Amino acid sequence: MDRLPTTSYALLGLLLPSPMSGYELSSRVGKSIANFWPIARSQVYRELARLEALDYLRGADVVQDRVPDKRVYEVTPAGKAAVEAWLADPDVRRERFRSTLLVKIFFADHIPPDRLDTLLKGCRQRAEREAARLAAIAASLEGKPGLDAPRATALHGLHHMRATLAWLDEVEPMLRRVSARQPFGGEGR
Amino acid sequence: MDRLPTTSYALLGLLLPSPMSGYELSSRVGKSIANFWPIARSQVYRELARLEALDYLRGADVVQDRVPDKRVYEVTPAGKAAVEAWLADPDVRRERFRSTLLVKIFFADHIPPDRLDTLLKGCRQRAEREAARLAAIAASLEGKPGLDAPRATALHGLHHMRATLAWLDEVEPMLRRVSARQPFGGEGR
DNA sequence: GTTCCCATGTAACCCGTTACATGATTTT
DNA sequence: AAAATCATGTAACGGGTTACATGGGAAC
Numbered sequence: 001m002d003r004l005p006t007t008s009y010a011l012l013g014l015l016l017p018s019p020m021s022g023y024e025l026s027s028r029v030g031k032s033i034a035n036f037w038p039i040a041r042s043q044v045y046r047e048l049a050r051l052e053a054l055d056y057l058r059g060a061d062v063v064q065d066r067v068p069d070k071r072v073y074e075v076t077p078a079g080k081a082a083v084e085a086w087l088a089d090p091d092v093r094r095e096r097f098r099s100t101l102l103v104k105i106f107f108a109d110h111i112p113p114d115r116l117d118t119l120l121k122g123c124r125q126r127a128e129r130e131a132a133r134l135a136a137i138a139a140s141l142e143g144k145p146g147l148d149a150p151r152a153t154a155l156h157g158l159h160h161m162r163a164t165l166a167w168l169d170e171v172e173p174m175l176r177r178v179s180a181r182q183p184f185g186g187e188g189r
Numbered sequence: 190m191d192r193l194p195t196t197s198y199a200l201l202g203l204l205l206p207s208p209m210s211g212y213e214l215s216s217r218v219g220k221s222i223a224n225f226w227p228i229a230r231s232q233v234y235r236e237l238a239r240l241e242a243l244d245y246l247r248g249a250d251v252v253q254d255r256v257p258d259k260r261v262y263e264v265t266p267a268g269k270a271a272v273e274a275w276l277a278d279p280d281v282r283r284e285r286f287r288s289t290l291l292v293k294i295f296f297a298d299h300i301p302p303d304r305l306d307t308l309l310k311g312c313r314q315r316a317e318r319e320a321a322r323l324a325a326i327a328a329s330l331e332g333k334p335g336l337d338a339p340r341a342t343a344l345h346g347l348h349h350m351r352a353t354l355a356w357l358d359e360v361e362p363m364l365r366r367v368s369a370r371q372p373f374g375g376e377g378r
Numbered sequence: 379g380t381t382c383c384c385a386t387g388t389a390a391c392c393c394g395t396t397a398c399a400t401g402a403t404t405t406t
Numbered sequence: 407a408a409a410a411t412c413a414t415g416t417a418a419c420g421g422g423t424t425a426c427a428t429g430g431g432a433a434c
Contacts, residue, residue: 005421006289013296023386036291040423045387066430068386087300090308092290100195101281102225102345107202108338111276119279148367149297152360156291159359163352170348171341178337194393212414229395234415255402257414 004086006094007039011047012056012075012083019074021062022048032150035134035157048073056082105171108178116179124168131161193275195283196228200236201245201264201272208263210251211237221339224323224346237262245271294360297367305368313357320350 014020014028025048026041033039039047048071051057056079059071075083101123108116134157141151203209203217214237215230222228228236237260240246245268248260264272290312297305323346330340 006287006292007421010292013292013299016299021386023384033292033295036286036288036295038285038287038422041386042388042424043422046421064385067384068429070386083296084299087293087296088304090304090311092293092308092312094289096227096287097225098195098227098285099225099345100283102342103195103199103202103222104276104281105345106222106225106338106342107272107276108341109335110202110205110273115277115279119281122279123281145370146298148363149295152297152364153291153295155360156288156294156353156356159352159356160349163348164345167345167348171344174337175341181334196393210414212412227394230414231396231416232394235393253413256412257401259414 004082006037007043008047008051009083009086010037010039011044012051012079013087015057015073015075016080016083019072021070021072023070025073033153036153051079054082055079105175108175109182111179112182113176113179116175120168120172120175124165127161127164127168131158131165134158134161193271195226196232197236197240198272198275199226199228200233201240201268202276204246204262204264205269205272208261210259210261212259214262222342225342240268243271244268294364297364298371300368301371302365302368305364309357309361309364313354316350316353316357320347320354323347323350 010033011025011029014025014032020028022041022045026039026044029039029044048057048059052059052073055076057073058076059073061069061071063069101119104111104119111119134154138151138154138158141147141154144151199222200214200218203214203221209217211230211234215228215233218228218233237246237248241248241262244265246262247265248262250258250260252258290308293300293308300308323343327340327343327347330336330343333340
């Protein structure tokens with residue numbers, strides 16, 4: 001009864017409504033939770049094998065013609081119980097946040113002004129694009145009662161992209177000063 | 190000239206001002222970039238070894254009494270050039286965002302109402318605590334001209350914690366409805 | 379009729395995390 | 407005097423990512 005990683009429970013959860021093959025499951029991931037929990041296809045297969053060994057899933061080979069044969073997995077009662085127990089546990093210690101961008105910003109006084117400009121402009125552009133994308137998703141889910149929970153995750157992303165834009169507005173002038181203040185070109189002295 | 194992970198450049202950057210041992214560097218990480226780029230101590234040592242092998246660092250053994258001997262590393266010209274080239278590169282494809290919380294929220298319709306309540310309350314509490322902590326850091330750095338860049342990273346966190354709180358305000362009622370709508374207890378039929 | 383995409387999966391590498399080791403100092 | 411912390415580091419496990427493999431359709 002050892003603790004599995006988030007990925008395992010995420011896949012179990014996605015399999016709850018209907019059985020799927022690894023390939024189908026992987027593309028399902030891409031259309032649902034990949035925004036906040038990406039899972040590589042190869043990892044899906046590994047997880048499926050493990051979850052089957054734990055009797056959380058039962059797999060069945062399906063022979064196909066024209067396309068390769070596949071193995072479809074369905075959640076067992078034990079698997080359903082496991083994912084529901086995990087969901088009911090309010091512990092989210094495994095939260096993380098990593099940002100390469102912030103590492104670069106932290107060292108902004110070592111970035112030439114024009115490069116910093118490119119960096120910030122790119123960041124703003126991505127945030128705008130992403131905000132638009134997420135707003136569209138949230139709008140498309142509005143009013144569909146069964147999809148309120150997915151919609152809430154899209155709104156989370158939207159709020160955070162707006163926060164990024166507001167942050168950029170606040171710190172851009174400050175960072176430009178930091179970068180401009182630095183002497184570049186004299187590597188020795 | 191292969192691409193190194195973010196961690197390598199982050200450590201190089203922290204070593205730019207002054208040479209340090211792995212232990213010192215690790216605690217330096219804890220007081221600076223750990224908020225958005227945590228690095229385990231054991232990984233610091235591995236990176237130091239690699240960066241020395243690449244001639245980005247030069248290490249020197251220092252004998253001490255009372256405390257264990259140590260090895261202090263200083264950045265070589267090649268190392269400085271490498272980290273500055275990395276900083277000047279506006280590519281941040283290695284960005285990631287993962288949230289176990291959002292995975293649970295995505296499956297909110299499988300969480301009993303009282304558990305969902307605990308989950309959201311805990312999330313709100315952590316966000317408030319974290320916002321206060323980051324606001325204090327940002328305030329303590331205000332006006333110190335050499336520390337504008339670190340302050341910008343703290344402000345990023347602050348904006349995002351506030352975004353989380355605003356998001357919670359928006360989606361809490363919706364999620365409670367989702368959870369309350371679900372039938373619990375009937376596991377078979 | 380090559381070239382790209384679909385549908386399935388396997389193999390290998392490497393970063394990140396957790397656990398282990400150790401002896402001196404400070405705290406309780 | 408026992409327990410916690412400091413100041414160094416090493417070892418091992420495992421999740422996540424990237425690259426490899428394959429053979430049939432679809433597109434150009």
